[in-house]
Amino acid sequence: MGFQVGEVILIPTTIKDVAEVAGVSVTTVSRALNGYSDVGEETRRKVQKVAEELNYRPSAVARSLVMKRTKTIGLLISEMMSDKSGHHFTFEVLRGLHDALAKNGYDLIFANTTTAKQRLLSYLDFCTERRFDGVIVMGIRLDDPYVHEVTESPLPSVVIDIPLLSKHCGYVMTDNIHGCELAIQHLTSRGHRNIGFVNGHKEAEVSRQRLRGYKDALEKCGLPFEPSLVYEGDFSVESGAAGLEALLSANPDLTAVFFASDLMAIGALRWAQQQGIKVPGDVSIVGFDNIELSEYVTPGLTTIHQRRYEMGVTAANSLVAMLEGDMAQGRVLPPDIVIRGTT
Amino acid sequence: MGFQVGEVILIPTTIKDVAEVAGVSVTTVSRALNGYSDVGEETRRKVQKVAEELNYRPSAVARSLVMKRTKTIGLLISEMMSDKSGHHFTFEVLRGLHDALAKNGYDLIFANTTTAKQRLLSYLDFCTERRFDGVIVMGIRLDDPYVHEVTESPLPSVVIDIPLLSKHCGYVMTDNIHGCELAIQHLTSRGHRNIGFVNGHKEAEVSRQRLRGYKDALEKCGLPFEPSLVYEGDFSVESGAAGLEALLSANPDLTAVFFASDLMAIGALRWAQQQGIKVPGDVSIVGFDNIELSEYVTPGLTTIHQRRYEMGVTAANSLVAMLEGDMAQGRVLPPDIVIRGTT
DNA sequence: CTGTTAGCGCTTTCAT
DNA sequence: ATGAAAGCGCTAACAG
Numbered sequence: 001m002g003f004q005v006g007e008v009i010l011i012p013t014t015i016k017d018v019a020e021v022a023g024v025s026v027t028t029v030s031r032a033l034n035g036y037s038d039v040g041e042e043t044r045r046k047v048q049k050v051a052e053e054l055n056y057r058p059s060a061v062a063r064s065l066v067m068k069r070t071k072t073i074g075l076l077i078s079e080m081m082s083d084k085s086g087h088h089f090t091f092e093v094l095r096g097l098h099d100a101l102a103k104n105g106y107d108l109i110f111a112n113t114t115t116a117k118q119r120l121l122s123y124l125d126f127c128t129e130r131r132f133d134g135v136i137v138m139g140i141r142l143d144d145p146y147v148h149e150v151t152e153s154p155l156p157s158v159v160i161d162i163p164l165l166s167k168h169c170g171y172v173m174t175d176n177i178h179g180c181e182l183a184i185q186h187l188t189s190r191g192h193r194n195i196g197f198v199n200g201h202k203e204a205e206v207s208r209q210r211l212r213g214y215k216d217a218l219e220k221c222g223l224p225f226e227p228s229l230v231y232e233g234d235f236s237v238e239s240g241a242a243g244l245e246a247l248l249s250a251n252p253d254l255t256a257v258f259f260a261s262d263l264m265a266i267g268a269l270r271w272a273q274q275q276g277i278k279v280p281g282d283v284s285i286v287g288f289d290n291i292e293l294s295e296y297v298t299p300g301l302t303t304i305h306q307r308r309y310e311m312g313v314t315a316a317n318s319l320v321a322m323l324e325g326d327m328a329q330g331r332v333l334p335p336d337i338v339i340r341g342t343t
Numbered sequence: 344m345g346f347q348v349g350e351v352i353l354i355p356t357t358i359k360d361v362a363e364v365a366g367v368s369v370t371t372v373s374r375a376l377n378g379y380s381d382v383g384e385e386t387r388r389k390v391q392k393v394a395e396e397l398n399y400r401p402s403a404v405a406r407s408l409v410m411k412r413t414k415t416i417g418l419l420i421s422e423m424m425s426d427k428s429g430h431h432f433t434f435e436v437l438r439g440l441h442d443a444l445a446k447n448g449y450d451l452i453f454a455n456t457t458t459a460k461q462r463l464l465s466y467l468d469f470c471t472e473r474r475f476d477g478v479i480v481m482g483i484r485l486d487d488p489y490v491h492e493v494t495e496s497p498l499p500s501v502v503i504d505i506p507l508l509s510k511h512c513g514y515v516m517t518d519n520i521h522g523c524e525l526a527i528q529h530l531t532s533r534g535h536r537n538i539g540f541v542n543g544h545k546e547a548e549v550s551r552q553r554l555r556g557y558k559d560a561l562e563k564c565g566l567p568f569e570p571s572l573v574y575e576g577d578f579s580v581e582s583g584a585a586g587l588e589a590l591l592s593a594n595p596d597l598t599a600v601f602f603a604s605d606l607m608a609i610g611a612l613r614w615a616q617q618q619g620i621k622v623p624g625d626v627s628i629v630g631f632d633n634i635e636l637s638e639y640v641t642p643g644l645t646t647i648h649q650r651r652y653e654m655g656v657t658a659a660n661s662l663v664a665m666l667e668g669d670m671a672q673g674r675v676l677p678p679d680i681v682i683r684g685t686t
Numbered sequence: 687c688t689g690t691t692a693g694c695g696c697t698t699t700c701a702t
Numbered sequence: 703a704t705g706a707a708a709g710c711g712c713t714a715a716c717a718g
Binding site for chain 3: 357374401410
Binding site: 687688689690691692693694695696697698699700701702 | 703704705706707708709710711712713714715716717718
């Protein structure tokens with residue numbers, strides 16, 4: 001089953017072909033097709049007609065070579081973001097990136113960092129070979145060696161979820177501090193005084209921020225911070241369950257737990273139900289992310305909504321602006337609280 | 344907040360720079376660095392050293408122009424696959440594609456079809472401009488005008504989830520027929536005789552196959568096919584709930600329902616629980632996909648596992664093989680049944 | 687208005 | 703074993 005392809009060589013029409021058929025020089029074809037003003041109306045019409053007939057498509061490669069711009073953006077995603085716990089977030093951001101970039105005539109090239117590492121190429125080398133005009137970085141950790149390469153590099157970049165700001169490096173992230181505040185305030189307004197916190201892996205910058213947000217929010221609500229109320233998970237479903245179990249056994253009077261991700265919250269919810277622990281009767285649960293499924297678990301998960309698609313769009317527009325001469329900026333997107341059945 | 348970027352122009356080292364510093368011709372540099380045999384050992388060493396010192400990275404753009412191969416694969420994803428119900432599937436395939444492609448030195452470029460449409464460019468034109476070496480197509484529908492362009496086009500392509508086979512177009516998909524058989528057999532082995540089916544939108548080829556698989560499996564089990572036992576959903580959580588409700592009210596003696604996607608099955612599960620319908624006591628449920636969350640709903644969802652990551656890898660390898668002269672092929676991956684708590 | 691001339695950075699005959 | 707020259711497809715001065 002199958003057909004022979006063999007050494008098929010596609011030979012697209014070139015600008016030269018168009019020039020010859022139209023009886024003009026390649027320069028004129030270039031000008032006519034790129035909308036320059038200094039071309040005779042008749043000539044332009046003729047060139048366009050011929051180009052159409054010959055089905056001419058200018059080579060992005062040749063153009064890139066001479067223009068020294070590839071109209072191409074690299075997307076660096078660390079393994080962290082492409083695992084099971086990360087893809088709800090990653091995919092949405094990706095869509096936003098792609099849409100906004102495409103609107104500006106840029107192509108998005110996938111390039112996870114492990115690949116670059118395997119080839120023993122540094123971040124910058126990898127991008128230089130491909131002549132990316134800019135880069136979007138996702139899932140990088142603060143202690144990652146890449147961090148320096150990214151911020152130091154003259155290659156314009158926008159990092160998602162870490163506040164790295166330098167001459168050529170901007171960032172986009174959710175206001176995690178405020179997100180935590182929304183969660184804790186909601187819980188305290190429901191009367192909770194003993195609120196646990198299950199965090200993601202601590203290498204992630206968002207985890208640090210959310211822990212900080214949790215502490216700050218407690219203080220604002222006049223509640224004491226208690227280290228034994230914090231469990232360090234890893235964003236996975238399993239660690240959510242483990243976190244709730246650990247917290248509950250260490251703190252019998254716990255009445256609510258805030259999770260740094262919906263996936264963990266859902267894991268905890270499921271574990272609680274298996275144990276016969278009522279949610280929200282015995283313990284209330286709040287997640288973070290508002291992934292699609294949080295709406296469909298039973299009861300529905302109360303959570304902090306992150307504008308993922310919008311983060312992608314913002315990052316893309318920010319990068320495009322930098323490529324056009326704007327300054328690198330840090331942009332922080334506001335979270336919202338979505339109240340459902342677990343609180 | 345932010346720093347001025349201005350008109351930063353990165354000027355990477357070129358082969359010429361290396362040649363000059365090393366005191367040889369560019370030809371020699373090219374040969375030395377690309378591992379040709381006809382280069383003096385000493386010269387090669389020297390060239391490599393200089394290249395290293397100057398941090399030389401060959402321009403993929405220039406190389407593409409002269410080699411007439413960009414080592415670049417376009418990824419066309421229809422809107423259908425990038426919506427909420429599609430991304431569990433899409434992202435995993437994406438990872439497989441990327442990993443396998445990267446291993447072979449190819450870059451993956453995103454290009455959803457809506458973008459191409461917006462620019463009024465046909466599929467082929469879009470790819471021609473970018474000089475893709477090949478294309479992976481996801482989420483296309485049988486009645487999509489793109490179908491002809493893809494199969495007819497001399498541009499090597501691999502389609503995911505539709506059996507399109509032509510000289511330059513291969514495909515990769517799960518054996519849906521067998522997947523359905525696994526589901527139905529499992530259900531009948533548990534004693535079910537009245538088994539409903541909630542399908543995805545019928546424009547999708549997988550939906551047709553799954554409906555066919557459902558019918559075939561019933562027949563194999565000696566069960567009659569009953570049109571009123573089939574509900575046409577759209578892969579979404581909501582339509583799953585609606586499907587179960589409709590099927591149940593139309594068929595009081597229904598004891599099991601097979602869903603064409605986990606998302607629909609989960610929607611149904613949740614609805615059933617809200618209605619006080621016991622799963623699997625009153626009705627058994629089987630899904631399709633084995634998305635991560637099907638393991639974490641309560642009870643765990645029995646489902647048909649699709650090897651999503653492997654589909655990506657297979658599609659990528661298949662395409663790479665075509666680019667090296669192999670024939671276009673159709674590859675069908677085997678599904679597995681994962682038995683959990685809903686049956 | 688239009689053509690001529692020069693490259694962009696690299697690979698590849700063809701000589702030497 | 704190495705270099706000179708040509709050319710991939712396109713844009714951009716610079717003339718006319």
